[in-house]
Amino acid sequence: xxxxxxxxxDRAALQHNWRALAAMAGTACGAAVKADGYGLGALGVARVLxxxxxxxxxxxxxxxxxxxxxxxxxxxxxxxxREGDLPxxxxxxxxxxxxxxxxxxxxxxxxxxxxxxxxxxxxxNRLGLDRDxxxxxxxxxxxxxxSHLARADEDVADNEAQRAAFAAIxxxxxxxxxxxxxxxxxxxxxGFAFDLxxxxxxxxxxxxxxxxxxxxxxxxHPEAELLQRRLLRAGGAIGYNAIYRAAEDMPVGxxxxxxxxxxxxxxxxxxxAFAGSAILPVIGRxxxxxxxxxxxxxxxLRAGDWVRFDFDLxxxxxxxxxxxxxxxxxxxxxxxxxxx
Numbered sequence: 001x002x003x004x005x006x007x008x009x010d011r012a013a014l015q016h017n018w019r020a021l022a023a024m025a026g027t028a029c030g031a032a033v034k035a036d037g038y039g040l041g042a043l044g045v046a047r048v049l050x051x052x053x054x055x056x057x058x059x060x061x062x063x064x065x066x067x068x069x070x071x072x073x074x075x076x077x078x079x080x081x082r083e084g085d086l087p088x089x090x091x092x093x094x095x096x097x098x099x100x101x102x103x104x105x106x107x108x109x110x111x112x113x114x115x116x117x118x119x120x121x122x123x124x125n126r127l128g129l130d131r132d133x134x135x136x137x138x139x140x141x142x143x144x145x146x147s148h149l150a151r152a153d154e155d156v157a158d159n160e161a162q163r164a165a166f167a168a169i170x171x172x173x174x175x176x177x178x179x180x181x182x183x184x185x186x187x188x189x190x191g192f193a194f195d196l197x198x199x200x201x202x203x204x205x206x207x208x209x210x211x212x213x214x215x216x217x218x219x220x221h222p223e224a225e226l227l228q229r230r231l232l233r234a235g236g237a238i239g240y241n242a243i244y245r246a247a248e249d250m251p252v253g254x255x256x257x258x259x260x261x262x263x264x265x266x267x268x269x270x271x272x273a274f275a276g277s278a279i280l281p282v283i284g285r286x287x288x289x290x291x292x293x294x295x296x297x298x299x300x301l302r303a304g305d306w307v308r309f310d311f312d313l314x315x316x317x318x319x320x321x322x323x324x325x326x327x328x329x330x331x332x333x334x335x336x337x338x339x340x
Contacts, residue, residue, distance in 0.1 A: 003336035004225040004256040008308070009040055011339050013217035015052040017203050020215050025186045025197040028177075030056030032200030034064060034078065039262070039331035040204060040220055044339055046071055049203075056144075058198055062088045065095040076117050076144065079127070080104040086111050096143060100127040102136040109140075117144040118175070122165040123158060124150035131165070134173055144196060145175035152184035152192075153208045159185075163192055170194070187211040206324040207314045220328065222309040222335070224257035224273075229295065229302050238292050239284030244269055251295040253280070255307060258289040262330035263309065264320035271319070273307040280307060 022029035031054050032038070037045035046057055046068055057075045059065050062085045065075045072094055081089050081097040081104055089097060090111065098117040099105050108116055118137050121128030128147060129137060147166045151158050163180065170178045177195035183202035185192050187209050201208050205218035232238055232246045255273065259265040263286060271282035271291075278298040282291055295301050310316070313324040320327070 003334065004227070005261060005335055006223050007040065007331060007335040007337045008221040008223050009044070009337060009339045010217070010219050010221070011048050013205065013219045014045065014048050014203065017205070017216050017219070018049055018052050018054055018199075021183070021186055021197065021199045021202055024215070025181065025193045026190055027193045028056065028196045030054065030058060030179075030196055030198050031203055032058045032182075032198055033068070034058060034060040034200075035329045036064075038200060038204045038325075038328045040328070041337045042067055043070070044337060045204075046073060048339065056196060056198075058200075062092070062095070065092055069094070078119070080119075081108055083107060098144075098146065099129075099137070099140070101129065102133055105136050105140065113141070115141045115143050117146060118142050118173070120145065120147050120166070120169050120173070122147040122162040122169070124148050124162075131169065134169065137173055142173070142175035144177045144179050145170065145173055146179040146196075146198070149180065149182060149185045149188075149192075152182055152188060159188055159192075163188075166194075183212075184208040201325060201328070204328055205311075205313055206328065208324070218311065218313070220311055220331065222257065222261075222263065222311055222331070223306050224255040224291070224309065226253040226293075226301060226303050226305050226307065227256050227290070228254045230254070237284070239268075240287065241285060244284040244292075251299050251301075252283070253293045253295045253301055253305075253307070255291045255293055256289070257291050257309065258287050260288045261332040261334055262327070263291065264316070264322055264327070266320040266322070267316070271310065271316075273309045275301055275305070275307050 033042045036042045075095040078098045080100040098119050100119045119128040179196040181192045181197040183199040232252045234248045237245045265286045268285045273280040275298040280293040284292045317324045
């Protein structure tokens with residue numbers, strides 16, 4: 001049985017984006033594949049990136065790390081290690097905890113220690129060791145010492161302050177490698193690259209800053225089957241709350257996609273799909289499972305035909321009021337994810 005909606009994923013675009021970011025950084029380039037590969041399917045994403053040469057992968061939880069076990073790749077678990085994580089953490093030799101606090105460090109040591117990563121806080125005040133707690137990490141087998149930029153997508157002095165703070169810490173806490181930059185951090189220049197960069201959004205077609213505008217290619221393309229074609233008569237309304245009313249008789253297609261699949265409800269009367277080069281405007285409300293399309297530009301479409309929805313992330317973010325991150329990670333489980 002085939003699903004009535006699919007996510008067409010561009011293998012070449014994903015690999016191009018990773019290579020382009022690696023070249024811009026001028027150093028080793030990993031990949032954040034947390035949140036199920038930013039909604040695209042972590043196992044498939046990691047496999048495609050490994051084929052391109054990526055060797056460092058970052059997830060949020062140990063359950064996410066376990067999903068990558070078939071690939072045998074090096075995985076860092078960003079949320080560290082809770083007491084309840086220890087059995088799985090010790091059962092996954094390819095994965096390392098990113099220790100974030102003295103409590104996590106103590107827990108890791110007490111369970112046997114071994115290679116780990118460490119996060120230090122340089123200004124985001126989220127996860128990470130405070131600078132006055134660095135002594136807690138002395139003697140650890142630190143593979144990667146990392147921090148995280150709070151405002152890398154903005155031209156602000158905070159970025160240089162964080163870079164300088166991290167550079168000072170690298171001199172005080174030995175590690176095999178040092179890592180600071182996320183996607184937008186790569187565009188801040190070589191001084192932010194250190195030994196390893198950790199892009200996420202830009203890998204998947206997101207544009208966190210203007211420098212990536214002509215560099216990054218879209219990766220994900222939602223496609224849906226038309227369930228019904230109907231004639232909407234002049235003066236007739238379609239969908240909830242009747243926010244679209246036909247000025248003339250017009251063919252309409254009802255597509256198997258909705259906000260439950262991550263297509264924003266705010267794109268009613270705003271979004272668009274394509275049949276080849278023909279543009280098919282979204283008309284009326286986006287429902288939980290259905291979207292109505294104006295078929296006047298492709299009058300031969302019938303039930304069973306497929307259409308591709310516009311998923312230009314910066315444009316959709318502006319139109320929907322949702323961030324590019326939300327648009328990607330909100331892509332639902334009902335999509336069949338198909339690499340091409």
